[in-house]
Amino acid sequence: MKDTYILGIESSCDETSVSIVKNGTEEIATVVSSQIDIHKDFGGVVPEIASRHHVKNVTMVLEECMSKANMSIEDVDAIAITYGPGLIGSLLIGLETAKTLAFVYNKPLIPVHHIAGHIYANSLVKPMEFPLLAVVVSGGHTELIEMTDHYKFNKLGGTLDDAIGECYDKVARVMGLEYPGGPKLDKLAMEGKPTYKLPVPLKDDSYNFSFSGLKSAVINLAHNEEQRGNPIREADLAASFQKVAVEAIITKSRKAIIDKGIKHMILAGGVAANKILRAAMEDLAKELDVDFTVPPMKYCTDNATMIAAAGYFAYLDGRRADMTLNSKSQDELR
Ligand code: KG4
Ligand code: ZN
Numbered sequence: 235m236k237d238t239y240i241l242g243i244e245s246s247c248d249e250t251s252v253s254i255v256k257n258g259t260e261e262i263a264t265v266v267s268s269q270i271d272i273h274k275d276f277g278g279v280v281p282e283i284a285s286r287h288h289v290k291n292v293t294m295v296l297e298e299c300m301s302k303a304n305m306s307i308e309d310v311d312a313i314a315i316t317y318g319p320g321l322i323g324s325l326l327i328g329l330e331t332a333k334t335l336a337f338v339y340n341k342p343l344i345p346v347h348h349i350a351g352h353i354y355a356n357s358l359v360k361p362m363e364f365p366l367l368a369v370v371v372s373g374g375h376t377e378l379i380e381m382t383d384h385y386k387f388n389k390l391g392g393t394l395d396d397a398i399g400e401c402y403d404k405v406a407r408v409m410g411l412e413y414p415g416g417p418k419l420d421k422l423a424m425e426g427k428p429t430y431k432l433p434v435p436l437k438d439d440s441y442n443f444s445f446s447g448l449k450s451a452v453i454n455l456a457h458n459e460e461q462r463g464n465p466i467r468e469a470d471l472a473a474s475f476q477k478v479a480v481e482a483i484i485t486k487s488r489k490a491i492i493d494k495g496i497k498h499m500i501l502a503g504g505v506a507a508n509k510i511l512r513a514a515m516e517d518l519a520k521e522l523d524v525d526f527t528v529p530p531m532k533y534c535t536d537n538a539t540m541i542a543a544a545g546y547f548a549y550l551d552g553r554r555a556d557m558t559l560n561s562k563s564q565d566e567l568r
Contacts, residue, residue, distance in 0.1 A: 240549065241310040241335070242542025243296075245328030246320025246348050247373070248272075248279045250291040251538035252299040254310060258357055258546030263303035264539045267291045270414065277413050278403070285323030292331050299538075307335055312342040314545020317555070318562030319348055319374065325561035333557055344545045345555040348536075349375055349567050350387075352502035354544035355533040363498035363525060367490050369483065369515070372503030373399035373414075376483075378441045378490050379567065385551040387567045390490055391441025398479060399505045401445040405452045405475055409468055419472050420508050426469030428477040430455060435482050441490055443482055448475070480511050484518055491522050498525040507534040 237256055244251045253264035269287050273279045300306060315332035318325055336343040353368045368379040376399075377392040396404075399416055406415020411422070432451050436444040452475050459466050491499060501515050512528050519526030533540055 238312075238546060238549065239305070239310045240312050240314050240344070240542040240545040241307065242314045242346070242538040242540075242545050243328045243332045244316045244348075244351065244536055244538040244541045245288045245292065245324050246316045246318070247324060247536055248284045248287075249536040250288050250295050250328075251536065251541075252296045253538035253542045254299065254303045254305060255358070255539060255542035255546060258354070258543050259361070261358060261539050262305070263299050264537060265295045265299040265302065266537050267295050274413050277407060279321070281321045281323055284321060285327055288324055288327035292327055296331065307339045307341070310341065312344050312545065312549050314344040314346050314541050314548065315559075316348050316351060316541050317345045317559055318565045320561075320563065322561055322563045325563070329559065329561050333559065337557065342549070343555045343559065344548045344553055345559055346541050346544045346548055347565060347567050349377070349379075349502070350385075350544040350548070351540040353379070353381075353500065354547060355502060355529040355537075355540035356500040356527045357543050357547070358533060358539065359529055360525075360527045362500070365494055365496050366498045366500060367487065367494065367496040368500050368502055369487050370502045371398050371483065371505035371508075371511070373397060373403065373416075373505075375503060376443050376445070378486060380490070380494050380496070384547045385553070389567065390494075391443070391486065393443040393445060394436070395444050395446035396449060398443070398445055398483070399503070401449045401479065402505065404449050408453050408456050409466075409472065416505060417507065419476070420510070422469050423472035423476040423510065426467065426471070426473035428474040429467070429470045430474035432474050432478045434478055437485075439489075441486050443486065445479065445482075448478055476508075476510055480508075480514050483511065484514050487515070488518055488522065491518075491524055496524055498527070500526070501528040504535045507531050
């Protein structure tokens with residue numbers, strides 16, 4: 235069978251990225267230009283600044299990727315683009331680039347949901363087996379998604395308030411850690427013990443999550459200790475927070491695996507880089523005898539490799555967009 239090459243473009247937040255992936259499983263070349271250093275001083279991503287940097291970077295990133303792959307746009311079969319969800323100004327830069335390429339080179343345009351991208355980062359590791367449970371944990375999402383086949387998504391549940399990554403970042407900020415705080419909190423937790431008592435969020439029978447109560451509990455605890463003049467044992471607080479947050483994900487994932495007869499569980503999204511979560515998910519998979527995949531670190535945070543991989547399966551599913559495709563800041567995974 236003829237090989238299929240998909241060019242992917244991602245610009246939904248603060249990473250400008252272009253990648254070429256062969257048959258949805260093999261990375262040919264990827265370039266990621268991150269703006270973390272630019273937004274660090276503001277304690278989070280500033281949308282207006284992010285889109286301006288995407289404009290500045292996108293052509294260079296595209297050219298660098300094509301030269302790394304030693305290919306030209308004529309050689310690719312389709313252009314896959316993150317149309318949403320994300321920051322609207324950022325999304326638009328990638329989208330207009332993708333539309334221009336698709337129009338000029340007469341290539342099919344494949345719309346990719348950002349979360350489908352995070353999920354399909356796993357197809358670069360191992361073929362998917364169905365029914366599959368995707369545990370999506372990122373800065374904007376915390377969701378359990380059942381897949382009965384490629385591109386057949388059924389959302390079982392999600393967060394009722396904050397996403398887990400958002401919660402990590404806010405807790406980290408209170409502890410004086412630089413943006414993005416998630417990875418730094420993860421590292422700090424390794425040095426501590428979970429000695430602080432924190433509330434376990436949403437202990438119910440649903441597949442939903444709630445992280446805002448946990449976030450407030452950590453913030454209140456830190457402030458109260460400060461007012462009493464008690465020094466906070468930061469590593470212990472990080473470990474305590476992490477234990478409860480991870481436990482919530484594990485409990486609901488366990489329920490979904492059992493209820494839905496899941497064969498393959500995958501972890502997806504930026505928080506999939508979290509060491510304790512990865513280890514706890516691995517243990518859960520062993521306990522319930524299901525396959526488990528987690529992307530390597532470089533495919534966990536935003537990148538276009540995952541968009542090109544998802545784009546391949548969307549292409550096979552017959553998904554196409556025309557020049558009227560618009561960016562969406564919010565959209566359900568379908
Ligand atoms: O998927 P992503 O790159 O962006 C979204 O689509 O939201 O995820 C970014 C999130 C941030 O909240 C960041 O703090 C978190 O992933 N993150 C981590 C770790 N690495 C990244 N959170 C906890 N532990 C980590 N090691
Ligand atoms: Zn993401």
